[in-house]
Amino acid sequence: MLNNQLRREILNMARATGFEGSILDLYQMANQGANVPAMLQAEAQAKQENMLVAQTPQEQQVGLREQQAMGNTDASMVFPDVPANTSFNTEGMRVPINITKVDDQGHLVQSYQNVPPGIKDLPTGPKRGTVIETPAYKKGGIYIKPENRGKFTAWAKRRGMTVKEAASKVMANKEEYPTSVVKMANFAKNFAKKKGGYRSKYGKDPVTGTGKKPKGSGRRLYTDENPKDTVGIRFATPADARATVAKVKRVNKPFARKIQILTVGEQRAKVMGKRQVASIFTKGKEAIRRSRKRA
Numbered sequence: 001m002l003n004n005q006l007r008r009e010i011l012n013m014a015r016a017t018g019f020e021g022s023i024l025d026l027y028q029m030a031n032q033g034a035n036v037p038a039m040l041q042a043e044a045q046a047k048q049e050n051m052l053v054a055q056t057p058q059e060q061q062v063g064l065r066e067q068q069a070m071g072n073t074d075a076s077m078v079f080p081d082v083p084a085n086t087s088f089n090t091e092g093m094r095v096p097i098n099i100t101k102v103d104d105q106g107h108l109v110q111s112y113q114n115v116p117p118g119i120k121d122l123p124t125g126p127k128r129g130t131v132i133e134t135p136a137y138k139k140g141g142i143y144i145k146p147e148n149r150g151k152f153t154a155w156a157k158r159r160g161m162t163v164k165e166a167a168s169k170v171m172a173n174k175e176e177y178p179t180s181v182v183k184m185a186n187f188a189k190n191f192a193k194k195k196g197g198y199r200s201k202y203g204k205d206p207v208t209g210t211g212k213k214p215k216g217s218g219r220r221l222y223t224d225e226n227p228k229d230t231v232g233i234r235f236a237t238p239a240d241a242r243a244t245v246a247k248v249k250r251v252n253k254p255f256a257r258k259i260q261i262l263t264v265g266e267q268r269a270k271v272m273g274k275r276q277v278a279s280i281f282t283k284g285k286e287a288i289r290r291s292r293k294r295a
Contacts, residue, residue: 025273096136245284
């Protein structure tokens with residue numbers, strides 16, 4: 001129940017974390033039983049570390065599955081205000097993850113490291129707190145299933161080629177090889193790009209933005225460095241949300257990027273208690289998915 005002490009705590013936390021929405025919306029959420037200070041803290045941490053935030057029960061159930069299904073295996077996610085004894089799982093995941101739960105004071109409640117896909121029951125401890133899911137491998141790396149490690153290397157050696165030579169040959173003549181070999185060759189080629197990054201005569205990836213993605217770079221996103229590549233997200237009103245959804249549908253961006261943009265708007269709206277606005281973003285994502293299936 002909201003009282004003066006909790007009002008002051010919410011107000012101070014909102015100021016400290018740079019919350020841009022309405023304080024009255026936060027008070028309303030607290031009246032409905034939400035742990036608003038924990039939500040604000042989790043949102044601030046997520047912004048600082050570029051994490052996604054799962055606010056609703058539906059988002060918490062999906063977790064990182066949707067991101068990993070889209071190939072974004074570097075994604076991390078914060079789950080604010082998770083009740084005691086809530087069980088997590090890694091069913092449907094594509095790569096191992098770390099799962100950590102901390103209480104409102106930042107004390108560790110439970111931790112799992114390098115959890116493989118397919119684990120059904122991971123209790124998160126006897127205290128309410130914030131759960132954080134992160135990739136179990138180095139960010140920017142590529143995860144290879146243990147049973148597939150070394151397969152393409154062995155395939156190339158049997159034919160007297162290096163991995164690089166074999167990958168180039170297969171990708172240049174895809175119709176001559178089985179699908180399984182083409183997949184391995186494509187993976188090997190992408191892995192080489194990731195490992196090499198911004199290399200050869202271009203040197204290493206720049207620390208600061210260049211305004212464009214350098215040739216040969218292994219970095220995935222340059223949108224924060226090139227304002228022309230970003231898509232503005234407005235969510236103050238339902239009209240703003242509809243305009244943003246319409247714009248995202250029109251822009252020439254990959255499917256995964258469009259879903260990512262609308263997910264950001266959806267999450268920000270939910271944190272601010274703007275349910276109608278969040279619903280517009282949700283329906284926009286569903287429309288894009290339907291359109292993709294028809295194509």
